[in-house]
Every structure is written in C-alpha cells, then in structure tokens.
Amino acid sequence: MASTFAAEIKNVCKQRKDFKIDNVSFTLPSGTVTGFVGKNGAGKTTIINLILDVIKRDSGEILIFGTDNITHRTEIHEDIGVVFDVIGFPETLKIPQLDRIMSGIYKNWSSEEFRNRCKEFDLPEGKKFSEYSRGMTMKLSIAAAISHKARLLILDEPTGGLDPAARSEILDIIRSFVCDDEHTVLFSSHITSDLEHIADRVVFIKNGKIILEEDIITLSETRAIAKFGEDMLSVISPDEITGLRKNAFGCEALVSDREAFSKKYPDVMLCNASIEDIIVFSGKKKGDAAK
Amino acid sequence: MQILINNSDGVPIYEQILRQIKEMILSGELKEGDPLPSMRILAQQLRISVITTKRAYEELEREGFIESFTGKGSFVRSKSSELIREANLKIIDESLAKACDSAKKCGISADELKDIIDIIYND
Numbered sequence: 001m002a003s004t005f006a007a008e009i010k011n012v013c014k015q016r017k018d019f020k021i022d023n024v025s026f027t028l029p030s031g032t033v034t035g036f037v038g039k040n041g042a043g044k045t046t047i048i049n050l051i052l053d054v055i056k057r058d059s060g061e062i063l064i065f066g067t068d069n070i071t072h073r074t075e076i077h078e079d080i081g082v083v084f085d086v087i088g089f090p091e092t093l094k095i096p097q098l099d100r101i102m103s104g105i106y107k108n109w110s111s112e113e114f115r116n117r118c119k120e121f122d123l124p125e126g127k128k129f130s131e132y133s134r135g136m137t138m139k140l141s142i143a144a145a146i147s148h149k150a151r152l153l154i155l156d157e158p159t160g161g162l163d164p165a166a167r168s169e170i171l172d173i174i175r176s177f178v179c180d181d182e183h184t185v186l187f188s189s190h191i192t193s194d195l196e197h198i199a200d201r202v203v204f205i206k207n208g209k210i211i212l213e214e215d216i217i218t219l220s221e222t223r224a225i226a227k228f229g230e231d232m233l234s235v236i237s238p239d240e241i242t243g244l245r246k247n248a249f250g251c252e253a254l255v256s257d258r259e260a261f262s263k264k265y266p267d268v269m270l271c272n273a274s275i276e277d278i279i280v281f282s283g284k285k286k287g288d289a290a291k
Numbered sequence: 292m293q294i295l296i297n298n299s300d301g302v303p304i305y306e307q308i309l310r311q312i313k314e315m316i317l318s319g320e321l322k323e324g325d326p327l328p329s330m331r332i333l334a335q336q337l338r339i340s341v342i343t344t345k346r347a348y349e350e351l352e353r354e355g356f357i358e359s360f361t362g363k364g365s366f367v368r369s370k371s372s373e374l375i376r377e378a379n380l381k382i383i384d385e386s387l388a389k390a391c392d393s394a395k396k397c398g399i400s401a402d403e404l405k406d407i408i409d410i411i412y413n414d
Contacts, residue, residue: 033340175335200342217305217346272301 006184012060035199081145106148135166243281254281
C-alpha cells in the first residue's frame, strides 16, 4: 500500500548562524508536484538538506514515505532523487564513467534506464561534463536522479539560469516523471510561470517560516487583488488585506477571501491574482504600506 | 480527440477542458463507455499541472458525464449526451424567453420572430 504522503515535515526547527528554520511543517502528498518558493536565504535549500538529513535538525520530525528520515537514512536515499543547482559530479567524467560510479552507490541503479535517458535528453556520451552547457548539466543531473527508481524527486532551482527552450525541456522531463501517479516532486523556483505550468501546490517560505501551503486552483480562486482609493483605508481593516501598495492614484492589496471581501465591500474593484501577485504581496508584511 | 487550450483566454484551463469534452460527448465524437485519456497523460501532453486535469475530470464526474474507477481510468457515462442536450435545451429556453420578451415589447409578431430565428439558424 502506497503511503498518502511522500514526505511529512512536522514542526522542524534548526538554528543556523544567522537565521533559523522556525517550526516548519508541510506535506508532499504522493503523486503531486509542489513548487517551493521564497526569497534567496529564506531557508529552501536548508529544508531540502534537512529532508535529506545532510544537515541535522534540532527538533521536529521528518517522515519520508512514512518512515523517519534519520533512522532509515540509507533506504530513504534510495527513494529520493536530488538535483541541486550546481553540478555534483566531477567535471572530468563522461557518461559511461558516471554510470559505473552510480551503480556502485545505488542498489536500484539501472544502467539501461540511465543510458536511455541520456540518449533521450540528447546528452553526448563522448564529452566530459566540463564541456556541457548548463541545460545539459541539469538534464544529466535529473537523468542520474531518476535512474535509481526514486519515487520522490527534489530539485533545487532546476530552471534557474536556463534559456526558455531549455527550461521548457526540464519541465517536460518533470511532467513525464509524474505520469506515474506514485511519483512526487518538490522543486524550488523563482520563476513563477514554471509554477503555473506544472505545480499542483505551492509551499511558500519566508524568513524560515512557512506562510502558505495550498493547491494552485484554490489559491487562484480564493485570492484577488483589490484596488481602491486611499479613502477606503479608513474603512478596510488591515487584517483583511495583505501587502498594501500605495501610489499617487490609488491603492492595491491582496485579499485572501475573495468572496467574503466582495460581499463586505461590493464597490471595491477585485482583479484575478496571478501566482506571482500572490507571492509578491504575501512577501510583504500585513497591512504594510510600502511604496 | 483534440483539446486546444487558449492561454490568453480569461476562462480557467480546467473549464476549457470541461467544455471541450462536453462538446465531444454531445457531438457523438465521444460515445458511452469510451475511455478518456488518463489525467496524467492529458496533463503531460497539454503541458499543464495534474491538478488542472484532475479538477476538470472531477467536475465532469460531479455533473454526471463521466465515471472514474481507480486503476482503470475514466469513461463516458451512459445518457451523458442526453444530460448535455437537456442542459442546452434549458439554455435555449431561457434565451428564447428573453427574445420573446423583447419581441413583445416592440410588437414583433411570433411569425416575424420565427423568421429571425430561421435566418440566424441557417446563417
């Protein structure tokens, strides 16, 4: 029986030198693609490292496919494929050598699958990785990450620094991966169009805290951008809006409950909020009047 | 089977899928018992998230047009074309009631109205 969650992160804390992961909880339901968003330094990579137990957590619990990620570290690493934004393989290697090394690391490594993927991704066998473009390197990392029967694929900024064609190719590869409904993906990205094109859910981290975890459709249906004159500021309570933005000609802010808001203020203009809007406005303080 | 998504349309993508599948059922292109593509394959092919296709299928199921079986997939339900026909008749009823209303207000006779319908219908 497959577990409902590929990962459950519960009340995880970690004190780092200059910031902390503060009581972080979220889940990755099996078969879903979750976009992990937040500013640089918000704690995305730290959380990925905590999931992999590369960094030890101070407290809390992390379950991967229902089992603890520390006590079952070795088994869990077989189940997870990871892609970091920098190449993790020695640059002097070529595909056949990497294949041999990986088959020694992973119990479930499939050379056939890896070689097929490399062909499918147009990766040249005879070239050293140092000669690979960024897009090729990323495809190589993904090929390696999913060729050991991983069920959970974690990608840290897989599309960063890629041209649109290469980005679209990476997204296609992720989509093929989740054609199997037992495959789950967590990927961090700053490119909100990537999220709109592939993610089922969004987890938003800010200063080491999770401030939003929701599915994309609910998010776009319940949120809206309200636009109104400054006179309305004395009427609308700061609790009802997020990330207020004022300009010389009016105000705009994010509304979390579109229906309730439009009932209460039928005259306020409400526009559809894109994922990008939601992230930008949520990133600000509540009722914060930034310029 | 063809599904085309308009990204610059204000209509949500799941709704576009919903409408197009309903049209295919109504036109007979999809018949009772016909399998629908799996949600995951559809999402992959259309380059959209699985949650979007899932939502479209859930709506189709809720409205009684398709049924889904775990592990087997989704299929067009019997009588689903009748359901769509009925829904469309209701829309026609409502729009014609409005047309009749407007006709009466300015003294257009039933025959004249029928002529207008003929012209529009055969356009």
